[in-house]
Amino acid sequence: MTGKTSIVDEITGRRRMRRNRKADWTRRMVRENRVTVDDLIWPVFIVPGTNVVEPISAMPGVNRMSIDRLVEAAKEAADLGIPSIATFPNIDMSLRDLTGSNILAADNLINEATRALKKAVPQIGVITDVALDPFTSHGHDGILREGVIVNDETVEQVARAAVIQADAGSDIISPSEMMDGRIGAIRRALDGAGHQDVGIMSYATKFASAFYGPYRDAIGTGGLLKGDKKTYYIDPANGTEAVRDAALDVEEGADMLMVKPGLPYLDICWRIKEAFGLPVFAYQVSGEYAQIKAAAMNGWIDGDAAMMETLLAFKRAGCDGILTYFAMDVARSLAARG
Numbered sequence: 001m002t003g004k005t006s007i008v009d010e011i012t013g014r015r016r017m018r019r020n021r022k023a024d025w026t027r028r029m030v031r032e033n034r035v036t037v038d039d040l041i042w043p044v045f046i047v048p049g050t051n052v053v054e055p056i057s058a059m060p061g062v063n064r065m066s067i068d069r070l071v072e073a074a075k076e077a078a079d080l081g082i083p084s085i086a087t088f089p090n091i092d093m094s095l096r097d098l099t100g101s102n103i104l105a106a107d108n109l110i111n112e113a114t115r116a117l118k119k120a121v122p123q124i125g126v127i128t129d130v131a132l133d134p135f136t137s138h139g140h141d142g143i144l145r146e147g148v149i150v151n152d153e154t155v156e157q158v159a160r161a162a163v164i165q166a167d168a169g170s171d172i173i174s175p176s177e178m179m180d181g182r183i184g185a186i187r188r189a190l191d192g193a194g195h196q197d198v199g200i201m202s203y204a205t206k207f208a209s210a211f212y213g214p215y216r217d218a219i220g221t222g223g224l225l226k227g228d229k230k231t232y233y234i235d236p237a238n239g240t241e242a243v244r245d246a247a248l249d250v251e252e253g254a255d256m257l258m259v260k261p262g263l264p265y266l267d268i269c270w271r272i273k274e275a276f277g278l279p280v281f282a283y284q285v286s287g288e289y290a291q292i293k294a295a296a297m298n299g300w301i302d303g304d305a306a307m308m309e310t311l312l313a314f315k316r317a318g319c320d321g322i323l324t325y326f327a328m329d330v331a332r333s334l335a336a337r338g
């Protein structure tokens with residue numbers, strides 16, 4: 001070194017951010033966030049039948065599975081250390097109707113899957129949704145009457161469905177349908193049925209997003225849905241309203257809060273973590289997954305690196321975990337690293 005004063009020294013003095021970045025070992029020393037297998041919730045799609053594994057075209061690498069194949073996959077997930085899975089059914093079209101009545105059948109696809117999972121893989125948590133969209137002939141999350149998604153009648157049905165799902169063995173009820181007052185109603189219904197230990201992970205802030213497209217294809221609602229969900233999901237323009245919505249869920253008894261979609265809403269993750277201190281989970285939704293996959297398949301980005309970067313971003317934003325279709329890929333790569 002010459003000891004000559006450089007122009008940079010004059011401006012920045014003796015502070016150089018690079019010193020902590022200079023080697024892999026310094027970077028590891030100062031790393032603030034890490035993704036571990038404990039952060040992962042794996043969303044899965046279920047179809048009727050046996051030995052069925054169907055690819056979903058807009059979600060390369062994600063399949064719809066029959067219950068027997070799902071059980072095998074869940075065993076692998078549990079062996080890798082993934083704490084829980086979230087199940088979403090693709091219900092036979094003949095069972096879908098205006099009110100989504102099949103959600104109340106004790107032996108429907110979602111409940112049969114829960115029973116099979118809890119029997120074969122009791123060490124993995126099962127999270128089930130009570131939204132009506134997989135069960136309705138119109139693809140909306142609630143009961144549709146004269147062009148309106150009716151709130152209170154839907155809440156009544158959703159609360160009944162929660163008890164039936166808990167009876168089947170569901171560990172956490174995760175309502176995604178965004179009706180007003182549902183968290184309190186579900187809590188009361190669960191408690192009334194003796195399910196005090198069944199938790200509620202509220203989709204507290206669910207936005208009317210364009211990133212759900214591939215999911216609707218996966219559960220077969222894409223072609224059914226008329227109109228949009230703007231009368232019951234949150235406007236993507238609104239952050240303060242989202243915090244208010246989450247506050248109601250906290251008051252009504254939610255144990256965990258979810259933000260959905262994920263990456264476009266990191267500000268909401270941060271705000272509701274700061275505001276309530278409850279466990280917060282981001283749902284990295286189907287369109288977010290598809291974006292990364294599509295760019296990677298075109299050779300435009302490094303898919304694995306982009307995937308890990310997004311998961312770290314959720315941790316940095318205060319999330320306690322992430323629902324992600326990448327869960328198995330991440331768990332395998334973490335396991336390989338040791």
Ligand code: PBG
Nearest residue numbers: 131133141176211212215285286
């Ligand atoms: C609806 C529901 C949606 C998702 C899960 N449940 C949104 C929708 O269809 O409007 C989206 C999940 C994803 O995109 O990965 N209850």
